[in-house]
Structures are given as C-alpha cells and as structure tokens.
Amino acid sequence: MKDRAMHASSSVFVAGHRGLVGSAICRRLVAGGYKNLVLRTRAELDLTKRAAVWEFFAKQRPEYVVLAAAKVGGIHANDTYPADFISENLLIQSNVIDACFEFGVQRLLFLGSSCIYPKLCPQPIREEYLLTGPLEPTNRPYAIAKIAGIEQCWAYNRQYNTKFLAAMPTNLYGPGDNFDLHRSHVLPALLRKVATARATHSGHVEVWGTGTPRREFLYSEDLAEACVFLLEMAQDRFETLLDKDHAPLVNIGVGEDVTIRELAELICRVLDYQGELVFDSTQPDGTPRKLLDVSRMRALGWKPRIGLEEGIQRTYAAAKDSFVSAGM
Ligand code: GDP
16 A cells, blocks of 8 residues: 555545645546545634644545645735745644654645745756745745745655655646735736726726736646646656655746736737736836746656636636626
C-alpha cells in the first residue's frame, strides 16, 4: 500500500475545497471516479488551529493531501492586509504540512503562486530562480509565507523522505473566482467592470496601472488537471520532482503571457463591449512580468487545454448571473 500513486479508493483531503482552486480539483476528482474525498469547510475545521488540525488528521488519516487553503487576493488586498497574508498562511501551511508528516500522508501537493519568484528575475521563470533576488513588495508577505512552505516541504523530504511537492501555478481564473473589486485579481475584476459598463451603458472602463505589465493566465480547470496528473503519477516519475538537491517545486502555467491592456481588450471583445479603456496610473502595476517556464511539466507530458478566450467565455458564463443578482 505504501508509496503508490493515488487511485479511486484513496482518501484525499482537499484543504480549501470551496475556493477557486480547491473546488476545481474536487470537481475533477469526482469526475475521475474518486469516491473518498475528505472535505471540511472553514467553520468545520479552522486550519489555523493546530489542535483542531491534529484531531482531524488523527481521525480521518487521509492518504493524499492537496493544500489549496490559503489567504489569497489581488494586488490591492495584499497591499492592504499584509499581516493577515503572512500570518494566516504561515499558520495554515505549517499546521497542515506538519500533520502530513505526523500522520504519514503518502503525497502532499502544496499550492502557492508564481509571485514567490523575485520581482525582476529572468523570464520565463525557471523553478531554480527561487530566492535569487528581492521580491515584489506588494505581495512579499504572501510570497514569504509560501516560500517558507516550500522550504518546509523540502526539509521534510530530506530529513524524513516524505513525498511533499510544491506546485506553483501562474495567475489563475475560472468559475467561482472572487469578483469583489477590492480583493480580486485582475481578470475577474475586469470581467466584472466590463460587464457592469456594458449593462449600465457607460462609455469607459477603468483599468488600474499603466496596462503594460505582462501576466500569464491559467484556467482553474487546467490547474486541477495538472494537480490530479501529479497525484496519479507513478511513484518513480513523481520522485524525479523530489530530487533532494533542489526545492521540490514545479511550475504550472501556459507558457504565454499578455499585457494587461491586451487582456482588457480581449475581455471587451468577448463581452462585445465597445467603450474606452481608461488607465489609472496612480494604482500600482506590481511586477512588470511574471511568465513561468513550464518545461518541467511539458517534459512530464502535461499541458493546458483551455485557451484564454475560451476560459474567459466560460468564466463569464458561470459568473454573469451572480453579477446581476449582486446589482453589478
Ligand atoms: P498581481 O499579478 O499580483 O500583480 O495581481 P493582480 O491580478 O491584482 O494585478 C495584476 C495587474 O493588473 C496589475 O498591474 C494591476 O494594476 C492590473 N490591474 C488593472 N486593473 C485591475 C483591477 O481592476 N483589479 C486588479 N486586481 N488589478 C488590476
């Protein structure tokens, strides 16, 4: 039983199953015939509380864990609530990672994001660029928490031969995203702003920053595919990602990026909105470019399927009713 890839009857704890990432992973697991998902809402299990996490693991004994629970948000939220971003994430991940060791979890997938890499590192960003330069200040507290989690996975793997892997997706979007304009990332924010402008016959949409930063966008269901691909991977292949001389880290992205202006124009086209884009350069741009090098996943045989335009159409189709019920 020990050291085998995940299979249909394995017990799998998806932490954060109501979020953008966790919900997509659950849908994919259910579609793939997984029958033994262990899920807890925040009200049922507060992952910042160590005793509660211990009690849960002792009772449930999950064999596989996907750690998708985290405090996340866009550039404004990260900048406004830096203490929450570092403290909550450190607590959640150290409780869950320690518990995965303590209770003999066979594989852990620890999720973070591409903002762990230095602000000005060469592009596309290879996994080995981690900790080679200063971080982008607007999300440094979140990034440092995630880097600590990667280090913790690596340390456990070295000291105790655990199979803990950190998967770092690029900017994600999809159904169930956060569309609150103060907390959301750029893609859901612009989708909502353009939908509102169209519905209210406004002639313009406000876009933060200069529009020149470049970002790469991955559809949440593609990330879910990648995560299940990693969890189902044969043990010997999976272990190639856990070489003890390097951080156990794999980038998950599409390998192509667009400018924020191009993204905004594409959203206008998908929603058939003809108004003008107005750039508010008093808002921060954040890091100038964040394009992942995805050759490690490509070499293993995984690539995304949903292009940006199709992903925007699907996300909009899933969200538009909630925009209307929220009065835009
Ligand atoms: P980041 O990738 O960590 O910088 O986070 P975001 O997704 O929040 O922002 C990405 C880029 O989009 C930044 O340059 C923002 O200034 C820009 N942007 C443009 N309009 C918006 C908006 O309405 N909301 C957000 N969150 N970002 C926006």
